[in-house]
Amino acid sequence: MKKILTKLRYKSTLLLLLLISTTLFAQAQNTVVRGTVTDAKTKETLPYVTVVFAGSTQGISTDNNGKFTITTSNATYNQIKVSFVGYKTVVRAIEPGKEQTINIALGVDTRLLGEVVVKGGKKAKYRNKDNPAVELIRKVIAHKSQNRLENYDYSEYKQYERMNFYLSNLSEKFKNKRLFKNYQFLFQEQDSTQIGGKNLLPIYMEEKLSQNYFRKAPFTKKQIVEANKQVKYDENFIDNQGLSSYFNRIYQDINIYDNNVSLLTNQILSPIADHSPDFYKFFITDTLKDQSPNLIELSFTPRNTNDLLFEGKLYVTMDGNYAVESAELTVNKNINLNFVRQMQATLAFDKSADGKYHLSQSDLKMDFGLNKNKGGGIYGERKVILTNFAINTPRPKQTYDGPAQVIAQASDTKDDRYWMMSRPDTLPAAQAAIYKNIDSLQTIPSFKRTMDLVTLFVAGYKNYGPFEVGPVNTFYSFNPVEGFRPRIGGRTTPTFSKRYYLETYGAYGTKDQKFKYFLSSTYSLNDKSIYSFPQNYIRASFQHDTKIPGQELQFVQEDNFLLSFKRGDNDMWLYNDIFRLDYVHEFLNHFSYKVGFKKWNQSAAGSLYFLNGYGSLPTNSADINSSISNVNQLNTTEFSLELRYAPHERFYQGKLYRIPIIDKYPIFTLRYNQGVRFLGGNYKYENVTGNVNKRFYMSQLGYTDVTVEGNYIFGTVPFPLSDIHHANQTYALQLQSYNLMNFLEFVSDHYASVNLDHNFNGFFFNKVPLLKDLKLREIIDVKALWGGVRPENNPDNNPALLQYPVNDQGVATTHALNNGPYIEGSVGVGNIFKILRLDMVRRFTYLDNPGAPKWGVRALVKFDF
Structure with missing residues (x-):
C-alpha cells in the first residue's frame, strides 16, 4: 500500500512539473504588446480605439485612458493594426514572442467618404428593398427609444466641455507679416494634413464643468455649472458673454438619437432618423467580431450630396440592443452649407450598468472660410466628456426644481490647480497657454489700435476711452422734410463708469432749419454694464426729433x-418731444419686465x-x-408695463442692439399702456x-x-x-x-x-x-x-x-x-x-x-x- 501511494505521489509530482514547465514555455512564447494611443495633434489619449493583430480577428479596445494590452501565443503575428473612426489606420511591426511597449499617435483622416459603387458587368442600382444595410438601420431605428437617455427614469453625469477657436490655414507669409511681429508667441503649429492647416492663431477658448441631472416624469433637465473659464476681451470691443452664446449655439450637443441634429444655425437629418432610408444610402462595410459586443461598420452617404445631410460611419452593436457604439459624422463637399470647408464629429458611447449605451465623448471640429479651397479661415473645436454616469438614482425634489441652468457662485474664479485636478483629460500645454497669451495680447498697443479700427468698421463707433463717438452711418442722411441732415453723437463707456451711462446726439435739418437732439442718462443697479445680461437699470431720456409714423x-x-x-x-412726418423714464429688470431665466413713464408731444410735419x-x-x-x-400739437401722458419671457434665449450684445441668435424656442411679449388726463395728457x-x-x-x-x-x-x-x-x-x-x-x-x-x-x-x-x-x-x-x-x-x-x-x-x-x-x-x-x-x-x-x-x-x- 505504501508503494502504491509513493508511486501516485511521484506521478502527481511529475504531472505538476510537466504542467508548470508547459505553462512557462507557453508564457515564454507569448507575444504581449502594451501601449497608449493618443491623438497626434492634441497629444490627448484616445479611448475605444481598436487594436488587433494584423491578419487576425484577435483584438481589444483601449480603455478610458487610451491604454491597451494585447496578448497572443501565435508566433506568426508580427504586426498590430490600430484604427479608430475619423483617424488614419496605423500598422506597426512587433517582435513575436516578446513583451514590448508600443505607443501609437493617430492622425486625423481628412478624407471624405465616397459613395460605395458595386461594379460588375452592369452597374447595380441602389435599392432599399432587400438591402441588408437598410434592414440593419431599420433595427437601429426601432430600438432608438430604449437606447435614449430619456428612457431612464433618472440619470446623472458630470460633463466637461472645451471650445477652442483659431484663425486657420495661415500661410508662412501671413504669419511673418510685420503686423504680427510682436505676436509670434501666439501662433501654434500642427500637422498640415489636419483640419485647420499647419499654422493656427488662437483667438478664443472656453471650458466648463457641470453636474447634470435628468428626470423623466415630470420631465426635467438641469445643469449646475460648477466652474467656467473663458478668454475675455476688453468690453469696449467685444461682448464676451454674447460671443460665448454664439459659439455654443453653432456648436451644440449632437444627439444622434434625435431625428434632427442641430449644426450651426441649421438642423440636419440624423442618419438614424425615422425616415433616414428615404434620404441616405447605407452600406455594410465591415464587421468586427474580435471584440465584445460584436460590431457592424455601417457607412452612409446622402442620396443627394447637395442636401443638408451627413455622411460617415456608424458602429452598431450586435448584442440585441442595436445601439450606436461609436460614430463618425462629416459632410459632403457639395453640401449647401455656407463657409464650411471641413466638418468632422466623432462620438463614443460607453456601456451602462444595465447593458445600454450612453454618450461618453463627442468631438466636433469645423473649419470655416470664405473660399472653400484656399485662404485663411476660422477653425473651431468643441470637445465634451461625460463621466460618473449613474442611472435610476433619484435625488431630492429640490435638485430638479428651479431654472434649467444654475451657475454656482464663484464658478469663474477657479484657479489653475482646480482645473488641473478636475479636467478628465490632459490639456495640451499649447492650449493651456491661450488664456495667458490673449491677456498679454491685449496689452500690446498695436493690437488695441487694430481692435479700435475693427470696432469702428463693424459697430460704427470710434472709442476715445471714457467716451465713444458714433454710429458713423448716421452722420449723414436726407429726407423730404429736413433736407440734408448732418448728425453727431456718442456715449460713455465702462471706462467712464460701470454705474452711470450718458448718451447724446445732435442733428440739424438744412431744409426745415431746425435743430434736433437727444439726451439720456442711465444708472445701473447691479454694478454691471447696462448692455450686459441680465439688465437692471433706470433710464431717463429726452428726445426732440422727427419720426415717420x-x-x-x-x-x-x-x-x-x-x-x-x-x-x-x-x-408725412412728425416732430416729437418725448420724455421717458424707464425701469428695466431682467432675470436669469430670461423673464423680464419694464415699467415706463412717457410724456409725448407730437406735431405734424411736411404734408x-x-x-x-x-x-x-x-x-x-x-x-x-x-x-x-x-x-x-397732441399731448399725451402714458404709463406702461411690458412683460417678456424668452426661455433659453441667446444673443450677441452689439453696440446698438441685441442681435438674437435665433433658435427653436418661442418669445412671448405682453405690453400694456395707460394714457391719463393729467401731467399735461389730453387723452x-x-x-x-x-x-x-x-x-x-x-x-x-x-x-x-x-x-x-x-x-x-x-x-x-x-x-x-x-x-x-x-x-x-x-x-x-x-x-x-x-x-x-x-x-x-x-x-x-x-x-x-x-x-x-x-x-x-x-x-x-x-x-x-x-x-x-x-x-x-x-x-x-x-x-x-x-x-x-x-x-x-x-x-x-x-x-x-x-x-x-x-x-x-x-x-x-x-x-x-x-x-x-x-x-x-x-x-x-x-x-x-x-x-x-x-x-x-x-x-x-x-x-x-x-x-x-x-x-x-x-x-x-x-x-x-
Missing part, C-alpha cells in the same frame, strides 16, 4: 444713410396736418389758417398688445419663422394714437413690416396679424442640374393683417377727432381695414453670393388705395450658414 426698424438707425432712399411719397372735423383741407396752403381748424385710453414669435424647424424642408400679434385699444383716441401699422417704403426687405404698404396708410384700434417666413434651405433647387451648383435657397413669405376702427374712433362719426390725412387732390391716404385683411406675399431666392436675399413681393388687397403698389422687389443682406 408707422416706420418700425430692427437693428438699424432710422436716420441711416441707406434708408434715405425711399419709394413713393414720403413727406401731414392735424385737422379736426370742423374744417376741411384747403385747396392751397395759403388758406390754411382761414378755412380749417388746425390742431398744433385717456388703454392699449394692450400680445406678441409671440417662434422658429419651427421642419427637417429637410427647412424652417419657418412665425410671428403672431394681437392688439386692442380701449377708449377714444385720434388716429396718431391708434396703431399705425408698420409700413416700409425703402427698398430693403423688412421681415416684420409690410413691404408694399405705404407709411400711414392703415390705422386700427384693434387688430390681429400673422407673419410666416419659410426658408426651404435649397430643398428644391438642390435637385435641379446646374442650378444646384449655385447653392441658392428658395423662400416664401406671407403676411396677413386683420383689423378695424370702432365707430367711436372713426372721425366720420366724431368731428372732435382728427381727420384722416388726404393728398393734394383731397383723397384720403389713411384708411381703416374695413374691407377685409391686408395681405401681401413674396417668393424669394436666398444665399445669392452667400449673403443676399432677393424677394419679388406681391400685394393682394386694397389695390385701389392711392399710390398702392402691386409689385415690388426687395433685398436683404443676411449671413447664413
